[in-house]
Amino acid sequence: MALLVQKFGGTSVADAACMRRVAERIREARIAGNDVVVVVSAMGGTTDELMRLAHAVNPRPDEREMDMLLASGEQISVALLAMALHALGVEAVSMTGRQAGIRTDSVHTKARIREVKPERIFRNLREGRVVIVAGFQGETPSEDIATLGRGGSDTTAVALAAVLKADRCQIFTDVDGVYTADPRVVPDARRLDEMAFDEMLELASLGAKVLQARAVEFAKKFGVELEVLSSFGDRPGTIVREEVSDMEEIVVRGVAADKEQAKITLQSVPDRPGVAARVFRELAAADVNVDMIVQNVSEDGHTDISCTVSTEDLGRARRAMEAIAGQVDARGVTYDEAIAKVSIVGVGMRSHSGVAYRMFNALAEHGVNIEMISTSEIKISVVVRRERADESVRVLHEAFGLAG
Amino acid sequence: MALLVQKFGGTSVADAACMRRVAERIREARIAGNDVVVVVSAMGGTTDELMRLAHAVNPRPDEREMDMLLASGEQISVALLAMALHALGVEAVSMTGRQAGIRTDSVHTKARIREVKPERIFRNLREGRVVIVAGFQGETPSEDIATLGRGGSDTTAVALAAVLKADRCQIFTDVDGVYTADPRVVPDARRLDEMAFDEMLELASLGAKVLQARAVEFAKKFGVELEVLSSFGDRPGTIVREEVSDMEEIVVRGVAADKEQAKITLQSVPDRPGVAARVFRELAAADVNVDMIVQNVSEDGHTDISCTVSTEDLGRARRAMEAIAGQVDARGVTYDEAIAKVSIVGVGMRSHSGVAYRMFNALAEHGVNIEMISTSEIKISVVVRRERADESVRVLHEAFGLAG
8 A cells, every 4th residue: 555646747638538548547556555646737738729818819928827827727637537537436536736735936837836735635535535636836825826837747746745755656648668768769769667866857857858857856855756657558667766876887878869959159258257157147037047058268368158048048048148248248149049969868977987988989980060068977968960969869879788 | 986897708708809809898997997806707618618528527527526627717718818908008917716705605516605805806906907806616615616606707796896895897798788578589679778686686587698696686685786788889788776766667677588497296295284395395405496386276185286497407306206206195296398487577566556467468368378377576477388488578578568
């Protein structure tokens, strides 16, 4: 008898037939003797339709109202899933984020969970019910509805698992686990049985779209064991958990490419103390998430500062950079949308040397030019032309012997 | 400078273009110097679509979950309408029933408002915002979402007008006021400039679908002046208010037909004290709203008891009646779905005699047979064959000189 948190995404509850299938799955977990808390996203397509409506009445909808609007999508899912469980004879109750005790800060459309008050969930579990919680949403201190931003339902699931001290948080998705690379790009990519939080974190933030990085951070922080598995099959998935020593035997766990990247360069900036700080302070103020940063050596007392940002943030980043350019006497701003970031990840890098060399050499052998480099303890990322991203992933997958 | 509560139904906010038109209308009220609280229903069609989804996953959905599901419809409307107002430069904020302070009892799908805590609305009005409240919903003592049942948005609007001490509660609908009869049935029916609450109450409960009876009761109880007007035109509508003496000069204000009626008869019941009480106690327990009741004179110590119920309640009424039939030694239960109730209404009846005679005589002259009769101080209702209902309305409209 365990307590499970199960999270189902929008494609898993896209219509009535899917709802019934998910309900069957939850019933199986109940029959096996588990207590179950379920987190659901909006039915696939609902969020897009609501966004379309919003933009039809206002090209720049207010964020507080956007949250009010979008949160209704999850409210619909949870009610329907509760009904589907009732139809199978399983006792169940749905809850909005607020009713589930999820309290957030006031940053609309990308709120963070501040606290979970689990009393109502516990009471219902004790009374033998499956508790179905609307993902992606919570309530602010001013009693407004806030949403957690993209992938927020994963975060809801992990936060609940942490607070409820669940035995496992199962993330059901349309893939059956985490792979050594995207199987659409690398046909012989292999499903991983397990991996460390840090590896998942790097992969999540690098564009492997299985799990939201914030959810993984949360899971790591609170020691919540995650399982990524398919809502359509019955196979066990990939377990993401605390690093154990034998995980280090594998140098590279996976290869990922992020094609939603752009490079922006502030040209010929006077090389004075404080300039870089000022640039990145302004970008932060413009709510731009900067990823890689490169500053060339100074020539004639001037330097170029380049960084990568997600294509989504590019517009804001350009406006901010252009404003700064005048203030710091830079020559101008250029940008490049035709790039991709390719990364290898593995906790084994900590104890193995020569990994970067093997990576750069493999790419060089295939004539792939490296434009920027960034490393962390367990990851090496390079920027390449976007049209060579898939090829780079295949080359690295082969070079590190990741195939099954 | 007045405080207006404006209520817009589902057809008034059916799509983005309708939303923008409603927003224009609200802006005009603001420009004219009014404070405005708006109550909105779900976009036309949304509720039906949600019901369809519910029944696709469960033929008999739980009522608490149904409320959770359906309340999302109004949440969508209020957010979109707030955005549409912002697009016109009008400050506005949306609120769920809960956020607007609407507290209900726990009777899901037909909850009653117990209390309105108006602080948040007042604060936003003071800060210069239009406040847009989700109709039809509130929060129960256990912090669940409850809906108020059919026409519940009218009730929300009137309750808010009462608590906020609004100068007027405007109900925008797809007709431009209350008519002496349904203009589709009586081509020369006339729009009324004003009428008394009691008259509206009788008409509302008699099938003139302009306003929900409960909303009118509320308005009467708290002295909220109502205006029924079209959301598509600019003409003033019908004012519904406290009776004043010159209203009595008009004997009959309007004629209404309710075709959603059925008759149910318990045959040959032993004529003993307490039998009728028992019958109607059981019907009440089965949640059946009984309208007219007729008991024939006793023959051989047995009598027939007939009553009318809405066709919606007929199934429950039959099951209850059949259970009772055995217990009270009745011969059986018959029912008749081919009836309609036709009524004339007017506060002037209180001070004028001979009204019933004129009504029955007019119907007799046209060969319409009267099957049941029921009267109140300001209303006379008769049951006729359903296929003669429209003709009866025309005859009575003519007989009482209601044409324009």
